[in-house]
Amino acid sequence: MPHTSPDALWAAVEPEASRRMLVGAVDAFAERGYHATTTRDIAARAGLSPAALYVHYPSKAALLAQISSTGHEAALALVEAAVARGAGPVERLRLVVADFVAWHATHHRIARVVQYELGALPDDARAHSVALRRRIEGAVEATVADGVRAGVMTAADPRRVARAVLSLGIDVARWYDPAGRDSPAALGALYADLAARMVGAAPAGGTQ
Amino acid sequence: MPHTSPDALWAAVEPEASRRMLVGAVDAFAERGYHATTTRDIAARAGLSPAALYVHYPSKAALLAQISSTGHEAALALVEAAVARGAGPVERLRLVVADFVAWHATHHRIARVVQYELGALPDDARAHSVALRRRIEGAVEATVADGVRAGVMTAADPRRVARAVLSLGIDVARWYDPAGRDSPAALGALYADLAARMVGAAPAGGTQ
DNA sequence: CGGAGGTAAGCAAGCGCTTAGTCAAGGCCC
DNA sequence: GGGCCTTGACTAAGCGCTTGCTTACCTCCG
Numbered sequence: 001m002p003h004t005s006p007d008a009l010w011a012a013v014e015p016e017a018s019r020r021m022l023v024g025a026v027d028a029f030a031e032r033g034y035h036a037t038t039t040r041d042i043a044a045r046a047g048l049s050p051a052a053l054y055v056h057y058p059s060k061a062a063l064l065a066q067i068s069s070t071g072h073e074a075a076l077a078l079v080e081a082a083v084a085r086g087a088g089p090v091e092r093l094r095l096v097v098a099d100f101v102a103w104h105a106t107h108h109r110i111a112r113v114v115q116y117e118l119g120a121l122p123d124d125a126r127a128h129s130v131a132l133r134r135r136i137e138g139a140v141e142a143t144v145a146d147g148v149r150a151g152v153m154t155a156a157d158p159r160r161v162a163r164a165v166l167s168l169g170i171d172v173a174r175w176y177d178p179a180g181r182d183s184p185a186a187l188g189a190l191y192a193d194l195a196a197r198m199v200g201a202a203p204a205g206g207t208q
Numbered sequence: 209m210p211h212t213s214p215d216a217l218w219a220a221v222e223p224e225a226s227r228r229m230l231v232g233a234v235d236a237f238a239e240r241g242y243h244a245t246t247t248r249d250i251a252a253r254a255g256l257s258p259a260a261l262y263v264h265y266p267s268k269a270a271l272l273a274q275i276s277s278t279g280h281e282a283a284l285a286l287v288e289a290a291v292a293r294g295a296g297p298v299e300r301l302r303l304v305v306a307d308f309v310a311w312h313a314t315h316h317r318i319a320r321v322v323q324y325e326l327g328a329l330p331d332d333a334r335a336h337s338v339a340l341r342r343r344i345e346g347a348v349e350a351t352v353a354d355g356v357r358a359g360v361m362t363a364a365d366p367r368r369v370a371r372a373v374l375s376l377g378i379d380v381a382r383w384y385d386p387a388g389r390d391s392p393a394a395l396g397a398l399y400a401d402l403a404a405r406m407v408g409a410a411p412a413g414g415t416q
Numbered sequence: 417c418g419g420a421g422g423t424a425a426g427c428a429a430g431c432g433c434t435t436a437g438t439c440a441a442g443g444c445c446c
Numbered sequence: 447g448g449g450c451c452t453t454g455a456c457t458a459a460g461c462g463c464t465t466g467c468t469t470a471c472c473t474c475c476g
Contacts, residue, residue: 017455033327035243039432049457054433056455115382116324119241157398160390164402167379168372174323175371182368190365194372197405225421247466257423262467264421423472431464438457444450 009070009110018056020046025063030109034064034120064117065125071107071114072132078103079139089147090201094192096140097165102188104172111173140166144199154200165195217278217318226264228254233271238317242272242328272325273333279315279322280340286311287347297355298409302400304348305373310396312380319381348374352407362408373403 010019024045028037039060040050057063082099086092104111118126141162147153155161168191176182218227232253236245247268248258265271290307294300312319326334349370355361363369376399384390 015455031327033241033243035241036328038430040430048455050432051434051458052456060432119239120244160395160398161402163383164376164399167376167383170382171375171379174378175375190368191372194369194406197408198402200405223421246464248464256421258466259424259468260422268466418476420475421473423470425469425471427466427468429465429467432462434461435459436457437459439455441453441455443452446447446449 004106009074009107017046017048017052021048021053021056021063022067026067026109026113029064029067029117030112034113034117061120061122061125064113065121067110067113068117068121068125068129071110072129074107075100075103075111075114076132076136079136083139083143088152089143089150090152090196090199092143093140093147093153093165093195093199093201096143097169097195098185098188098192100166100169100188101172101191102184104169105176105178105182105184105187108173108176108178111170115170115173137162137166147199147201152201155198161199165198168194212314217282217315223264225254225256225260229256229261229264229271230275234275234317234321237272237275237325238320242321242325269328269330269333272321273329275318275321276325276329276333276337279318280337282315283308283311283319283322284340284344287344291347291351296360297351297358298360298404298407300351301348301355301361301373301403301407301409304351305377305403306393306396306400308374308377308396309380309399310392312377313384313386313390313392313395316381316384316386319378323378323381345370345374355407355409360409363406369407373406376402 007023010022021042025037025042027045028041037060039053042060042063043050043053046052053060053063057066078099079096082095083092086095114129118129121129137159141159144153144155144158144162144165148155148158172187172191176187215231218230229250233245233250235253236249240249245268247261250268250271251258251261254260261268261271265274286307287304290303291300294303322337326337329337345367349367352361352363352366352370352373356363356366380395380399384395
């Protein structure tokens with residue numbers, strides 16, 4: 001999942017013009033921010049007139065809400081899948097971080113909107129996204145707490161450490177540049193090692 | 209420095225109305241973002257008419273530029289002071305992270321503008337801020353590289369690890385809430401431990 | 417009395433969104 | 447099969463409002 005094409009999230013959206021609007025909105029919101037993006041800009045990226053946006057979406061905010069919702073759901077699904085895949089707490093943490101980081105790199109445009117435009121969402125849409133975020137944080141916190149309980153990690157405060165681990169991934173969306181030298185997979189592997197170190201897990205080949 | 213009052217950065221700005229404009233702009237930009245903030249909003253926070261903004265600043269963008277410049281300069285000064293204060297690479301890294309994180313918590317409103325409104329800056333102002341950012345990253349990278357050379361840290365890639373360490377601090381500005389249970393100093397201490405672990409420095413009391 | 421600090425009023429431009437309509441594709445009855 | 451209506455996608459034009467910023471003027475203090 002974390003390594004699919006950046007636009008794969010919208011593959012199911014029909015009709016095609018509606019999907020082009022979404023992709024254009026993601027690009028514009030990620031580049032300039034929600035408030036600096038005009039509906040005319042989004043429509044132009046989709047190759048349509050300004051009014052065409054309102055054929056497919058009731059408002060500019062509804063577009064943002066759909067992007068945020070879909071993005072948060074994808075991130076949560078990815079985290080829960082990684083947790084289910086791992087054998088023990090340490091492997092689970094490694095998998096979660098590797099996938100979470102790689103996703104934020106591969107989908108850095110969507111991730112930018114997801115992470116930095118929460119405040120621009122209408123109240124109900126924000127509540128939905130915030131709830132999904134809490135489940136993501138909860139999954140990581142539980143993994144760290146499990147590891148501590150099992151004696152394979154050391155962390156005085158699993159909640160705060162989990163938040164810090166997630167910060168690593170979230171901030172990738174801010175600086176990641178696909179033209180740079182970091183591949184999403186390599187970045188995920190590096191950050192999985194860093195996270196393992198943060199929780200005091202035994203070294204496993206790692207960063208050294 | 210990292211523990212002074214949030215508004216201490218502007219103490220030297222005269223006249224007072226000009227300072228109130230700056231403080232109001234920081235609050236508004238941090239809450240809603242640069243593009244969603246109106247000049248009328250800034251002026252109202254300063255208790256003045258909309259036109260008064262232009263008595264003190266040539267444009268809304270100039271206000272942002274001043275905030276970004278002052279903020280980046282403060283962050284760089286703090287990092288360089290911490291590096292100068294530490295005895296060895298590990299202590300230097302701990303001091304840098306502790307102060308950088310505490311600063312992002314204490315000044316989370318300024319830090320939000322500094323970290324997330326770079327793209328809204330006019331080209332010349334952005335170039336100035338980007339140059340300061342590179343010096344911050346360079347200082348941390350050098351500290352990690354020193355530690356590896358001295359054999360007190362392990363990190364295959366000091367540049368990428370330094371970037372990850374800074375991500376921890378930068379992301380604090382996104383989520384920090386002064387009404388929460390984290391004091392800037394405690395957060396700085398926790399994150400200094402996490403950073404020491406990330407670079408494979410010997411445990412020093414730490415998170416365990 | 418000059419200059420710094422301040423304001424009321426308002427301008428041009430751009431904003432999100434609406435209106436009224438075009439047009440092609442498809443169903444349907446006689 | 448031809449006429450007729452519906453439907454979904456789309457657009458030209460533009461409405462009402464807000465934006466950043468300007469102008470012309472006022473006030474007060476050294």
